[in-house]
Amino acid sequence: MKKALYRLLYLFAYGFWYVVSLLPFWVLYLISDALYLVAGRLVRYRHRVIWNNLKSSFPEKSEQELLVIERGFYHWFCDYLVETIKLMTMSRRQLMKRMTFTGMEEFNQILSEGQSVAVYLGHLGNWEWITALPYWAPGSLCCQLYHPLENEYFDRLFKFVRERQGALCIPMQESLRKIIRFSREGRPLVVGYISDQTPFWWNIHHWVDFLHHDTPVLTGAERIVRHTGQAFVYGDVTRVGRGHYNCEMRVIHRETRGLPDYEITDLYFKELEKSVRRQPEIYLWSHNRWKRTRERFDEYFEEVDGKVHLREGKEMIF
Numbered sequence: 001m002k003k004a005l006y007r008l009l010y011l012f013a014y015g016f017w018y019v020v021s022l023l024p025f026w027v028l029y030l031i032s033d034a035l036y037l038v039a040g041r042l043v044r045y046r047h048r049v050i051w052n053n054l055k056s057s058f059p060e061k062s063e064q065e066l067l068v069i070e071r072g073f074y075h076w077f078c079d080y081l082v083e084t085i086k087l088m089t090m091s092r093r094q095l096m097k098r099m100t101f102t103g104m105e106e107f108n109q110i111l112s113e114g115q116s117v118a119v120y121l122g123h124l125g126n127w128e129w130i131t132a133l134p135y136w137a138p139g140s141l142c143c144q145l146y147h148p149l150e151n152e153y154f155d156r157l158f159k160f161v162r163e164r165q166g167a168l169c170i171p172m173q174e175s176l177r178k179i180i181r182f183s184r185e186g187r188p189l190v191v192g193y194i195s196d197q198t199p200f201w202w203n204i205h206h207w208v209d210f211l212h213h214d215t216p217v218l219t220g221a222e223r224i225v226r227h228t229g230q231a232f233v234y235g236d237v238t239r240v241g242r243g244h245y246n247c248e249m250r251v252i253h254r255e256t257r258g259l260p261d262y263e264i265t266d267l268y269f270k271e272l273e274k275s276v277r278r279q280p281e282i283y284l285w286s287h288n289r290w291k292r293t294r295e296r297f298d299e300y301f302e303e304v305d306g307k308v309h310l311r312e313g314k315e316m317i318f
Helices: 002-021 025-042 047-057 063-086 092-098 104-112 127-136 152-162 172-184 220-228 263-278 294-300
Strands: 099-102 117-121 141-146 168-171 189-194 207-210 213-216 231-241 244-253 301-304 307-310
Touching: 002 063, 002 152, 025 063, 047 063, 063 127, 092 099, 092 127, 092 244, 099 127, 104 117, 104 244, 117 127, 117 220, 117 263, 127 141, 127 152, 127 189, 127 231, 127 244, 141 172, 168 172, 172 189, 172 220, 189 220, 207 263, 213 294, 220 263, 231 263, 244 263, 294 301
Parallel strands: 099 244, 117 189, 117 231, 141 168, 141 189
Antiparallel strands: 207 213, 231 244, 301 307
């Protein structure tokens, strides 16, 4: 019965998403403007988290400047929602016009030489539209790592939308095995890593200074990149206009196998901070990114032989 209900909800969600995605952009942006009035002015969606993040990330800014960023964030976030809906039926021509990539000459040269590429991205701009990359890197296999949804039907729905342009979604737990398999087949890969999520306590092995915060970071992507020798590229996303984004592919390191531990991660967060400071309103401030602190980690956990363990006498916290 439960499975049948989920399937029914999936069919409804698919149909609704499809029909709404057929609307022209000007109508979708009217919907976005209405959403802004509700989320940004009436409900003030996750205002406390957003405001605390902004205030602690930009202590040099006045309250008025932070208010401008917050309102810009709500406008952008509502646009992001309708733009992601539109992705279901966007044509190749539409997507290549609205999601452009620069720096592709060196990028494609690396691929033509048979080396795979790791593209580090943040929750900046419209990261869902980055799935247009296969149009700009012909002949390569583009992959993106993701965390599967618990509901298999809705997981299938989001995978369908994200794979429409030819990119392949790889579950995180299968990432290294699949990347190694594709590499052995002699296929140059482009692997997208959105690595600014907050790790679980037992996945914390490194901290960086990011936007005035002592920040725990994911390091699994770096281990994959170094193990497989992928070139390290940062995807610098900017919003050039409403419904128009550009991603500049900047090669940071061609050779990664011999790099010191965490150098890739440290450089990634330095680049991401520069991007966020340039256009702070298009970053995902509604995520409680700094909820896990080093003080709490040191109190409850310890790292032994590269693995994080709960300290004796302590109970698990979330």
